[in-house]
Amino acid sequence: MLPLQQFRDFIEQQQLFTEGNRILLAVSGGKDSVLMLHLFKAIGVDVGVAHCNFNLRADEAQRDEHFVALLAGNLGLPFYVTHFETKKYAHQHKISTQMAARELRYTWFEEIRSAEGYDYIALAQHQNDAVETVLINLVRGTGISGLHGILPKRDKLIRPLLFLNRQEVNEIVAKNNIDFVEDSSNLSTHYTRNKLRLQVVPHLQEINPDLEKTFAENMARFAEIETFLNLEVQKLQARILNERADGVYIDLKEIAALNPQKLLLYELLKPFGFSENVVEEILGSLKALSGTHFFSSSHQAIINRSDLVIVKKDTAIVANQFIHPETACITFTDHEIAMAFSSEVKFDLDANKAFVNAGKLIYPLVLRNWQNGDKFIPLGMRNAKKVSDYFIDEKVPLHLKSTTPILVNGNGEIVWIVGMRQDNRYKLTPATKKVAIFELKIK
Amino acid sequence: MLPLQQFRDFIEQQQLFTEGNRILLAVSGGKDSVLMLHLFKAIGVDVGVAHCNFNLRADEAQRDEHFVALLAGNLGLPFYVTHFETKKYAHQHKISTQMAARELRYTWFEEIRSAEGYDYIALAQHQNDAVETVLINLVRGTGISGLHGILPKRDKLIRPLLFLNRQEVNEIVAKNNIDFVEDSSNLSTHYTRNKLRLQVVPHLQEINPDLEKTFAENMARFAEIETFLNLEVQKLQARILNERADGVYIDLKEIAALNPQKLLLYELLKPFGFSENVVEEILGSLKALSGTHFFSSSHQAIINRSDLVIVKKDTAIVANQFIHPETACITFTDHEIAMAFSSEVKFDLDANKAFVNAGKLIYPLVLRNWQNGDKFIPLGMRNAKKVSDYFIDEKVPLHLKSTTPILVNGNGEIVWIVGMRQDNRYKLTPATKKVAIFELKIK
Numbered sequence: 091m092l093p094l095q096q097f098r099d100f101i102e103q104q105q106l107f108t109e110g111n112r113i114l115l116a117v118s119g120g121k122d123s124v125l126m127l128h129l130f131k132a133i134g135v136d137v138g139v140a141h142c143n144f145n146l147r148a149d150e151a152q153r154d155e156h157f158v159a160l161l162a163g164n165l166g167l168p169f170y171v172t173h174f175e176t177k178k179y180a181h182q183h184k185i186s187t188q189m190a191a192r193e194l195r196y197t198w199f200e201e202i203r204s205a206e207g208y209d210y211i212a213l214a215q216h217q218n219d220a221v222e223t224v225l226i227n228l229v230r231g232t233g234i235s236g237l238h239g240i241l242p243k244r245d246k247l248i249r250p251l252l253f254l255n256r257q258e259v260n261e262i263v264a265k266n267n268i269d270f271v272e273d274s275s276n277l278s279t280h281y282t283r284n285k286l287r288l289q290v291v292p293h294l295q296e297i298n299p300d301l302e303k304t305f306a307e308n309m310a311r312f313a314e315i316e317t318f319l320n321l322e323v324q325k326l327q328a329r330i331l332n333e334r335a336d337g338v339y340i341d342l343k344e345i346a347a348l349n350p351q352k353l354l355l356y357e358l359l360k361p362f363g364f365s366e367n368v369v370e371e372i373l374g375s376l377k378a379l380s381g382t383h384f385f386s387s388s389h390q391a392i393i394n395r396s397d398l399v400i401v402k403k404d405t406a407i408v409a410n411q412f413i414h415p416e417t418a419c420i421t422f423t424d425h426e427i428a429m430a431f432s433s434e435v436k437f438d439l440d441a442n443k444a445f446v447n448a449g450k451l452i453y454p455l456v457l458r459n460w461q462n463g464d465k466f467i468p469l470g471m472r473n474a475k476k477v478s479d480y481f482i483d484e485k486v487p488l489h490l491k492s493t494t495p496i497l498v499n500g501n502g503e504i505v506w507i508v509g510m511r512q513d514n515r516y517k518l519t520p521a522t523k524k525v526a527i528f529e530l531k532i533k
Numbered sequence: 534m535l536p537l538q539q540f541r542d543f544i545e546q547q548q549l550f551t552e553g554n555r556i557l558l559a560v561s562g563g564k565d566s567v568l569m570l571h572l573f574k575a576i577g578v579d580v581g582v583a584h585c586n587f588n589l590r591a592d593e594a595q596r597d598e599h600f601v602a603l604l605a606g607n608l609g610l611p612f613y614v615t616h617f618e619t620k621k622y623a624h625q626h627k628i629s630t631q632m633a634a635r636e637l638r639y640t641w642f643e644e645i646r647s648a649e650g651y652d653y654i655a656l657a658q659h660q661n662d663a664v665e666t667v668l669i670n671l672v673r674g675t676g677i678s679g680l681h682g683i684l685p686k687r688d689k690l691i692r693p694l695l696f697l698n699r700q701e702v703n704e705i706v707a708k709n710n711i712d713f714v715e716d717s718s719n720l721s722t723h724y725t726r727n728k729l730r731l732q733v734v735p736h737l738q739e740i741n742p743d744l745e746k747t748f749a750e751n752m753a754r755f756a757e758i759e760t761f762l763n764l765e766v767q768k769l770q771a772r773i774l775n776e777r778a779d780g781v782y783i784d785l786k787e788i789a790a791l792n793p794q795k796l797l798l799y800e801l802l803k804p805f806g807f808s809e810n811v812v813e814e815i816l817g818s819l820k821a822l823s824g825t826h827f828f829s830s831s832h833q834a835i836i837n838r839s840d841l842v843i844v845k846k847d848t849a850i851v852a853n854q855f856i857h858p859e860t861a862c863i864t865f866t867d868h869e870i871a872m873a874f875s876s877e878v879k880f881d882l883d884a885n886k887a888f889v890n891a892g893k894l895i896y897p898l899v900l901r902n903w904q905n906g907d908k909f910i911p912l913g914m915r916n917a918k919k920v921s922d923y924f925i926d927e928k929v930p931l932h933l934k935s936t937t938p939i940l941v942n943g944n945g946e947i948v949w950i951v952g953m954r955q956d957n958r959y960k961l962t963p964a965t966k967k968v969a970i971f972e973l974k975i976k
Contacts, residue, residue, distance in 0.1 A: 317793045353761055
């Protein structure tokens with residue numbers, strides 16, 4: 091007797107899918123996934139069977155694949171199989187074999203799902219997998235997001251076996267004489283899970299025989315708290331993150347008013363990849379000097395007067411670019427500078443254009459970022475000025491100091507602070523014969 | 534060598550107390566509390582020693598008390614001791630011995646603290662106690678509040694040993710030849726803790742050798758999330774709970790708009806003691822008929838038209854009260870009804886007063902709540918009307934239907950719906966000789 095009513099109830103209660111949906115079942119050939127397959131078949135859902143051969147233990151992997159193919163054939167179901175070079179992929183991407191297998195299978199399942207017109211991918215995880223996941227996360231260190239366990243539904247993935255615990259799966263499989271293989275590709279035979287399953291969970295079950303049910307209730311509570319936190323953080327993001335063309339601004343006063351500070355700043359900055367430690371550093375530096383920098387792998391955060399400004403790392407660095415007479419266009423990040431020549435000596439007052447005495451240019455010119463010690467003579471002035479002082483006078487945000495492109499002559503003199511001010515030495519004069527016109531554009 | 538700098542750093546970082554504070558140390562005589570005593574003594578804080586004898590294992594308890602008394606004496610510290618009849622207390626209050634010991638000790642520590650002028654009570658729990666507490670809560674079932682572990686500071690309680698784990702305590706005690714007793718009253722030798730300590734935690738430490746540190750970080754995160762949730766729920770309470778004289782009103786539309794619903798309604802109703810299951814029932818009944826009731830041990834919640842109304846159970850029940858001619862005053866909950874007689878036949882139009890033809894009264898009168906089937910003839914009308922219909926016409930909130938007092942004559946006829954409407958049969962007429970005046974007042 092299969093627990094069909096419970097299965098149907100769980101699907102309905104968790105709104106896993108609706109009538110007429112086609113479901114792609116991930117079947118390793120182990121107890122759990124084979125039981126899932128039989129349950130789906132018994133309630134008459136339109137399903138297909140997908141099997142991954144991870145090539146981790148050659149003979150067993152071959153046997154598993156053969157078993158699942160035969161099972162799908164006997165039941166008259168579409169069968170999809172793929173072979174991964176898991177170890178090679180892990181090596182190439184510098185990740186664990188376990189992580190590699192995980193990435194490979196989820197990517198492939200999604201490919202098959204969308205190519206073959208399935209609505210959802212069903213995975214056969216049960217309540218004990220969820221208990222183990224929570225314990226692993228706790229032991230390795232986690233925030234609230236590590237406590238929801240395994241969600242019954244997330245995007246296109248559904249877990250319709252989460253109404254059963256391992257013991258129940260074992261009993262049902264035994265009572266119904268369901269054939270299965272000892273699953274060689276089962277990722278849950280991983281060291282840590284195995285240790286928890288065999289050495290830890292049994293003791294916890296002595297304290298609470300309903301451990302899986304209790305954990306399922308815990309997880310539902312934590313999932314709600316996670317949802318709540320995410321919703322509130324979204325509201326907060328909408329309120330205090332100001333996306334401008336040159337970066338994301340957060341008023342330092344708003345950061346100081348967050349409560350609790352660490353949690354909320356961490357959550358706010360999560361999309362930019364800042365670690366908890368860096369968030370603590372930022373909080374310890376709210377009164378630091380303007381210009382203090384903090385880094386994540388993808389972004390930098392800079393204290394800029396009364397704001398924390400977050401910019402992508404790649405927009406913060408313009409590699410030196412050389413400009414030759416024949417160069418028509420220099421591109422960098424999402425901008426470009428067009429160069430053209432004219433014998434007509436005239437100019438207009440557009441900060442995005444520079445009209446330069448071409449006769450004074452020494453090639454190659456260089457387009458680069460600000461360097462310590464840079465000086466220039468602002469157009470209309472007589473004396474040299476430090477570029478950094480000029481930036482301060484012009485109230486250029488500090489994070490733009492390192493990203494503002496500067497056009498430099500072959501002799502090292504600055505020609506143009508791009509988009510801001512030309513150098514007086516390169517301006518057009520009555521003696522100018524040929525004009526070089528530089529124009530900054532957004533790509 | 535005692536880890537005095539770490540001890541000082543932890544006290545400062547967690548702001549446990551400030552210079553000049555006097556600290557009452559809870560010392561069982563076991564390793565942890567004796568180490569705590571030596572640490573405090575070594576950094577020169579003004580401390581006293583408090584010891585509880587729980588009389589649970591007579592000989593050992595005697596030995597422990599003697600040991601701690603001697604230790605305090607040798608160090609020249611004030612010593613406070615008490616003896617509890619723990620088993621008897623547990624039996625009387627129908628709680629576990631463990632719970633009884635806990636209640637008794639915390640109550641007594643606080644008595645000594647305030648009587649003897651100490652600022653804080655210091656308990657010697659360390660990181661492993663915190664790890665075990667979190668695991669116990671998880672295994673038994675918990676929400677977010679079960680995940681902060683043991684807080685370094687809460688009200689007048691401080692835990693200055695939370696910078697150490699059990700192994701570190703053992704090493705420090707051994708290296709410094711610190712004398713201690715195997716603590717007979719140590720509550721942590723309780724079955725569940727013991728099982729976790731000996732059979733579970735060692736396996737988790739094999740997965741993560743820094744388990745205690747990782748858990749401390751987890752707990753700090755969860756404590757922040759708990760704080761955040763509490764702050765947001767407080768804001769929500771201020772916004773959608775309307776406290777009126779007759780109960781707390783929550784607009785059903787506001788409840789329907791909560792997200793996530795279960796978490797937030799549970800947290801909103803927590804002060805009134807409603808369980809998670811009852812909260813689910815309420816959420817399933819938002820469109821139920823007006824009048825649907827839900828109960829906690831202390832309160833009832835009633836769907837009343839467009840609101841959920843919460844009232845204390847004890848205000849919902851007025852026991853029948855008998856009124857004799859000599860009764861001058863009947864009191865119930867926070868009201869009273871005064872009775873007086875007059876031979877002057879006059880009345881005024883005050884709903885809080887009833888002017889009744891005393892000649893028709895049959896003693897004892899009864900003051901009681903509405904009963905199913907109650908009918909009366911409203912003053913000025915000819916025909917009897919169901920009291921429940923009268924309440925509906927008058928838009929009396931449903932939860933007041935069962936709390937509105939009704940004055941009933943000895944023959945069973947209603948004399949007065951108190952504070953609302955008299956019965957026509959008992960009104961004053963030209964033939965009335967004597968008037969009974971009832972007046973509803975707030976105490």
